[in-house]
Amino acid sequence: MLAQVLQTLPQVLIDGLSLGAVYAVIAIGYTMVYGILELINFAHGEIFMTGAFIGTAILLTFTGFGLLSFMPAILVLVIVLLVTSILTGLLGMGIERIAYRPLRNAPKLITLITAIGVSFLLQDIVRFITELKQGNYIVTAPEIFSGQMKVKVSSILPGIHDASFKITFLIVIAVAFFMMFGLNLFVNRTKYGMAIRAVAQDRETAALMSINVNKVISITFFVGSALGGATGVLFTMQYGTIDPYIGFILGIKAFTAAVLGGIGNIRGAMAGGMIIGMLEMFAAANLSGLTGGIFGAEYKDVFAFIILIVVLIFKPEGLFGKAIVEKV
Amino acid sequence: MKILLNSLLYHKKAHILFFLTYVLVTSAGLYFAETSVLSFLLMLFSIFILYFLKLKDKVKWIIGIGILGGLLPLAASHGAAYQSYMEVAVFVGIYVAMALGLNIVVGFAGLLDLGFVAFFAVGAYTYGIFATAQASHFIPFGKFPLSGESFWVFLFIGCFVAALFGVLLGIPVLRVKGDYLAIVTLGFGEIIRIVFNNLDKPVNITNGAMGISSITPPKIFGISLIYPNQFYYIVLVIVLSVIFIVRNLEQSKIGRAWKAVRENEIAAQAMGIPLVKTKLTAFAIGASFSGMMGVVFAAKQTFVDPTSFTLLESTNILVMVLLGGIGSIPGVILGAAIVTILNLQVLTELTNWLNGLSTSGIFSIPDALSPVKMQRFIFGALLILFALFRSKGLLPAKNRKYDAEKLTAGEVSNNRIVVVANEKMESLNGGQEA
Numbered sequence: 001m002l003a004q005v006l007q008t009l010p011q012v013l014i015d016g017l018s019l020g021a022v023y024a025v026i027a028i029g030y031t032m033v034y035g036i037l038e039l040i041n042f043a044h045g046e047i048f049m050t051g052a053f054i055g056t057a058i059l060l061t062f063t064g065f066g067l068l069s070f071m072p073a074i075l076v077l078v079i080v081l082l083v084t085s086i087l088t089g090l091l092g093m094g095i096e097r098i099a100y101r102p103l104r105n106a107p108k109l110i111t112l113i114t115a116i117g118v119s120f121l122l123q124d125i126v127r128f129i130t131e132l133k134q135g136n137y138i139v140t141a142p143e144i145f146s147g148q149m150k151v152k153v154s155s156i157l158p159g160i161h162d163a164s165f166k167i168t169f170l171i172v173i174a175v176a177f178f179m180m181f182g183l184n185l186f187v188n189r190t191k192y193g194m195a196i197r198a199v200a201q202d203r204e205t206a207a208l209m210s211i212n213v214n215k216v217i218s219i220t221f222f223v224g225s226a227l228g229g230a231t232g233v234l235f236t237m238q239y240g241t242i243d244p245y246i247g248f249i250l251g252i253k254a255f256t257a258a259v260l261g262g263i264g265n266i267r268g269a270m271a272g273g274m275i276i277g278m279l280e281m282f283a284a285a286n287l288s289g290l291t292g293g294i295f296g297a298e299y300k301d302v303f304a305f306i307i308l309i310v311v312l313i314f315k316p317e318g319l320f321g322k323a324i325v326e327k328v
Numbered sequence: 329m330k331i332l333l334n335s336l337l338y339h340k341k342a343h344i345l346f347f348l349t350y351v352l353v354t355s356a357g358l359y360f361a362e363t364s365v366l367s368f369l370l371m372l373f374s375i376f377i378l379y380f381l382k383l384k385d386k387v388k389w390i391i392g393i394g395i396l397g398g399l400l401p402l403a404a405s406h407g408a409a410y411q412s413y414m415e416v417a418v419f420v421g422i423y424v425a426m427a428l429g430l431n432i433v434v435g436f437a438g439l440l441d442l443g444f445v446a447f448f449a450v451g452a453y454t455y456g457i458f459a460t461a462q463a464s465h466f467i468p469f470g471k472f473p474l475s476g477e478s479f480w481v482f483l484f485i486g487c488f489v490a491a492l493f494g495v496l497l498g499i500p501v502l503r504v505k506g507d508y509l510a511i512v513t514l515g516f517g518e519i520i521r522i523v524f525n526n527l528d529k530p531v532n533i534t535n536g537a538m539g540i541s542s543i544t545p546p547k548i549f550g551i552s553l554i555y556p557n558q559f560y561y562i563v564l565v566i567v568l569s570v571i572f573i574v575r576n577l578e579q580s581k582i583g584r585a586w587k588a589v590r591e592n593e594i595a596a597q598a599m600g601i602p603l604v605k606t607k608l609t610a611f612a613i614g615a616s617f618s619g620m621m622g623v624v625f626a627a628k629q630t631f632v633d634p635t636s637f638t639l640l641e642s643t644n645i646l647v648m649v650l651l652g653g654i655g656s657i658p659g660v661i662l663g664a665a666i667v668t669i670l671n672l673q674v675l676t677e678l679t680n681w682l683n684g685l686s687t688s689g690i691f692s693i694p695d696a697l698s699p700v701k702m703q704r705f706i707f708g709a710l711l712i713l714f715a716l717f718r719s720k721g722l723l724p725a726k727n728r729k730y731d732a733e734k735l736t737a738g739e740v741s742n743n744r745i746v747v748v749a750n751e752k753m754e755s756l757n758g759g760q761e762a
Binding site: 039040098099102103106108109110111112113114116117118119120121122123124125127128248249252255259298299301302304305306308309312313316 | 434438440442500501503504506507508510511512514515516518519522523525526639643646650654701702703704705707708709710711712715716719
C-alpha cells in the first residue's frame, strides 16, 4: 500500500502544488480583509469566480478577432491578467462601498449576511450573463499554453511513477509566487502598505495620524480582489472549465487555508494554502487505497472542512498566528 | 371624512367588521375563482391583518385557527387548483417550523448557523431509510419498510435524532464564535450533504446520489395519507404546537438566558448563566423542529435525495428569518410565508406567464432570465437590502416590557413603598446613631 502511495507521489505533489498556489493567493485576499476589518469577506470566492469569467471572456474575444494565433502567449497572459485584476479590484472596491461600509459599526452578524447576499448576487449575475451570451453557463476557456512536460522520476528512483504536467502548471506557480512576492513588498515597503498595517492595528489611532481610513480600506479591497481575480485567470488556465458556482467551495477551502495559517497573517495564508492543496490532492489520490475502498476520492472535500473544524477548536490562532487575548 | 377614518382606525367594532368582510370576500373569491393565486394570497393575508387587530390574544388564536383549519381548505377545495394550493400551504408550514427553529439559534441565541438544512436532511433520511426497504441493507433483523403508522413515532424519532446532531455539532463549535461559527456550521452542512451523497458504499445506507424513493406514506386509522390536503392538517398541527412551544420558550428562563448570551456572552456568564448548556439547548431545540419537518417532508415527497439539502436551502431559511425580523416570532412566520410563496408560487407563475408571452410572440425574454432561475439573485438582493435598510426585519422583535407602576399597583401602592423605605432608612440611620 505504501509503495502505491509512493509511486503516485510525484504526480500528487505537482497537482497539489498548483492547487495549493491557487488556494494560497485566494487565502491572501481573505487574510488581508480580515486583518484590516475583522470581517470574513464571504464574497471573495465569488470575486475569484468573476475573475475567471472575465479572463475567459477576454480570451474568447481575442480568439474571436483571431489575435490569439499571432500574439505571443506571454503577452496575452499579461494583458488578460492585468485587465482582469483591475476589473475585479474595482468590483471589490464597489462591494466594500455598497455592502460593507454602511455597516461598519453594525453587528457582525449583519455584515456577514450582506456578504452572503453579495456572493449570491454575483453568482447569479455571472450565470445570467454567461447563459445569455453562450447559452450555457459552463464555459471552457481557449488554451493559450499547450504542451505537456514529463518528469522522469523513474529514471532516478525506480519504482516510482513518472509525473506529467501541463506547461500551465509552471506559469500558475510562477505567477502566483510573483503575486505573493509583490504583495509582500507592497505591504511591507510602500507608504500604502504601511497605512494598511496601521489601520489593521488600530483604526481610530490611524485616523488620528491623518490616515484616510476609508481610502485605505478601499485600497485593501482593491488589492485583495485584484489578486483574487488574477487567481481566477490562473485557475481557468490550469483547469480549463469553469462555472459560476466554483467560487463558493474554493472560497471555503481558501478560507480554511487562511485559518490554518493564522488568519490575518499573509505568510501564514501562503503556507496554509499550500498545505491544504497538497492534502486535498493526496486525499483524492490515496483515500480509497488507504481505507481499503471504504472512503473514495469524493470525500476529499470533507477533508478541508474537518481540518477547518479541528484547527478552529484546537489552535484557533492557526499555525503562524499569535493568540489574541480577549479583553473584557 | 376624517372623523370617519378616525372612527375606522380606533373603533374596535369597525375593525372586526372590516376584517370579517375581508375574510368573506377573499374566501368567496377563492371559492369562485378556478385557479387564482391572487385570491389565495389575499386569503392568507387575512392572518397578517388578524395579527394587528386589537383583540384579545385568545380570540385571535381561535379566529386564526378557524381560518387556517376550516375556511381556507374549504374555500380552496372548490377549484381545480385545490391540491396545488394545499401543496404550497404545506411547504409554508414546513418552512415556518424550520425558520422558527433557526430563529432560536440565530435570533435568540445569536449563533449564526449556515448549515441548518443539515438537520432537515437528518430528519428526512431518518424516516426515508426506515420507511423503505433501504434499512434492510444494513439491519439484518426486522421487516422493512415499516408500516405507515410508524410515521407518528418517527416524528419524534426525527426530532430526537436531529437534536442529537445539533448537540454533536454544538459540542465542537462551542469554542468558536461569530464568523468562525458561521463557517464551521456551513462546513458541517456540506459534510452532511457529502456524506449522504456517498453513503452507498461500503454499506448502502442512503443509496447515494440516487436518493431514496417510494417512501411509505403515513397512515392513520387505516387511511394512507398521500394528498397535500391531508398533509396540510398534519403540518398545521405541528406548526401550531411549534409556535406554542417557541412562544413559551422565549419567555422562559432558558429563553432569557439565550438572549443574554446573544447580547453579551461574558456578562451572561458572570451572571451565572451556564454558557455550554445554554448554547447546546439552542442548537438542540432549533435542530429538533427542523428534524421533525424533515420527516414530514420525506413522507410527503416520498422521495429524498441530497440535492434538496444544499447551502441554498440553508440560506433560504436564513433569508426567511432575516426578512421577518431576527428574533421575532410573528416576523419569522411572516418571513417564511413570504419567501416560500415567492419561491413556489409567484416565481413559477411569473415564469409561466413570461413563457406564455414569449411563445405567443408578444414579448421575448431570454431563458436565462426566467424568474425561477433568478432565485439566488433575488435572495442575494433581499439579504443585502434588508441588512442595509431594515436590519430588524418586517416585524421587528420586541422585548416584553414590564410597567413598573402596574406591577406595584397590584400589591402595594407607591406611597406605601416610599413610607416603608423611609422607615427602613430611619431605622438604619437611627441604628447607626445609637
